[in-house]
Amino acid sequence: MEIQNDQQTLSANDTQTILSRLASRLSCRDFDGSRIAREELLLMLSDALEAPSSCNQQHWHFIIVDDPQQLARAAELAGGNPHFRTCSALVYLCFQKGWTHDNFSVVQGVAAAGYHLMLSAHLRGYHAIWNAGIGDPEGVRAMLDLPSVFDCQGAIALGRAHPDAPARKPPRRPLNSVVSFQTFERPENTIYPVENANTYPFHAVSRDSNPYAQWDPTQWSWAQLADYRAWSVWAKSPLNGVYTSRRQGEASERELDLIPSLPTEAKVAELMPWGGTSTVTLARRLPLDASLTVVELHENNLHFIQDRLPREGITHSVEGALFSGTSLPFATQSVDLVVIAQSLEHMADPAAILREVRRVLRNEGHLVLSVRNRASRYGAEWARSEARGQVPLQGPFTPIGPKRLQQLLCANFEVEELHGIGQSAGGDSEVLKEGLDRFRRRIIALRASPA
């Protein structure tokens, strides 16, 4: 087919209109469950085929799954992507192996077609999301009856957004932080610490096995932590229940059982709740006249939490405030309760933060703190397997054992009550209120007052 170069015929206005429309695409994780006709799906796929491919080989293959039962099976396999059940179709991005021409050329070609497919869907008024999280590769292969010479590393979900689906475009890094001319140049805080090594071979790294991952947040600067956590929090949409951990189970509720009775119009601060999962539990617990401020390192986290809370049915007004890791944004002795729910172990300098908490707490105020316990079964499991993989989206963390916790607290706080929560490495939330066994539980939660 001969195509005229029609670039000259587009006015600057038309160009801008098209580009703005393309830029407004955002991932949808909340579909309305309606079907898209196959003719329409095929139109979008034929748009996708306009993408470039290495040597024009077009070694791609797209498997469209639009049968509701098979979509349910796909969701089961994927585990973490519930939108597979409610989208209209999943387009599995497959490619023939043995033709990479180095540099993953075949994979690059499929990716080009994948994004073209998303843009086509967007311009045609549909919604889409790309998913690498398709689940166990062999399970997917069996479901798709995919020959062994083909592989599949992702699927694009297509559908119509639910009318209430989140509509905020996830933030983008500033242009000058990711683009440089001629040679590599990039702000320090956007390059994250890794274990020292002479070389970093690409194939030595996978999600579950990453010899270079630096899990100790004290080896990161606050600015690096802020940067990492700020972009990754938008890896999901701010939907009800997002980022709720199966391992945590009911433990959040039990941690917050330690909240004391509060004075009228109490001022409450929560530190570094990342995606706001703990904020939801906390906001439900507070008396209506209490004010709650969540303190985070980056505005991206605050926007995510602010979008999320109404979707969780939280009517309590929650303020957001920023801190750089050094001083908390409160006047001295102005806060009645500070809550740090499993975030101390994510901090670059937990001792400094606890000093700051002491500064901002009123003398009769309280700290409610919980940490993942290094001396628990979970802590051992963390060291044996979790910490060998990629650091999580919430940022690097290292569980804290009872001794270290005591060292961190003793200069500024007196522990009033201490609970050990959860016996197993995950899931249960049995509470132990007395005895030494508390210090072997998955989570140590405590209430302390200024010393």
Ligand SMILES: Cc1cc2nc3c(=O)[nH]c(=O)nc-3n(C[C@H](O)[C@H](O)[C@H](O)COP(=O)(O)O)c2cc1C
């Ligand atoms: C290769 C790739 C894999 C992705 N995998 C998933 C996934 O498994 N689950 C998910 O919810 N989002 C996934 N996403 C969507 C990203 O989280 C999303 O594109 C990003 O947060 C930017 O948001 P936007 O697409 O709304 O601009 C993936 C995106 C890409 C490009």
